[in-house]
Amino acid sequence: MQQYWLMKSEPDECSIDDALAAPDATVPWTGVRNYQARNFMRDVMRVGDGVLFYHSSCPQPGIAGVARVASGTRPDPTQFDPGSPYFDPKSSPEKPRWLLLDVQALQKTRLIGLPELRAAPELADLQILQRGNRLSITPVSEDHWRFITEQLMR
DNA sequence: GCCAACGTTGGC
DNA sequence: GCCAACGTTGGC
Numbered sequence: 001m002q003q004y005w006l007m008k009s010e011p012d013e014c015s016i017d018d019a020l021a022a023p024d025a026t027v028p029w030t031g032v033r034n035y036q037a038r039n040f041m042r043d044v045m046r047v048g049d050g051v052l053f054y055h056s057s058c059p060q061p062g063i064a065g066v067a068r069v070a071s072g073t074r075p076d077p078t079q080f081d082p083g084s085p086y087f088d089p090k091s092s093p094e095k096p097r098w099l100l101l102d103v104q105a106l107q108k109t110r111l112i113g114l115p116e117l118r119a120a121p122e123l124a125d126l127q128i129l130q131r132g133n134r135l136s137i138t139p140v141s142e143d144h145w146r147f148i149t150e151q152l153m154r
Numbered sequence: 155g156c157c158a159a160c161g162t163t164g165g166c
Numbered sequence: 167g168c169c170a171a172c173g174t175t176g177g178c
Binding site: 008010031056057058061114132134135136 | 174175176177
């Protein structure tokens, strides 16, 4: 059964435009360093799942596009690279700790900012809107997915 | 730059 | 296993 996700990306690192410009509009989702998010990728996310592409840590945070999960997981190579900000000295190629999967951008949408998301009563319990939310990958219910893609993105 | 919230670390 | 200290996230 298909599921839905919201994935945060800093547009300075990889914006929806960057993803669309990549070969096949597909980018490896590097840099996840949180166990819960990793476990979502490894245990729950499946090829074909829907993804809300969210821009975070930027002047206008919000949903910027739609994407899909395009692969299963494999080790994130940046964890082995001492020059990478995502380097993890406790990880090794023999026992990789961090995984990534491919995300394929499908379309750029108008930016749906946080104020607009918060203004919709239908989205009151969207995880990204909850207090103290920090997780970079969160599940999105089918109702929320439909509301956002059908009502907000028009 | 501030700071609330939360995850991780490490001593005990 | 507890928990204080510390680091990170991310909106503002």
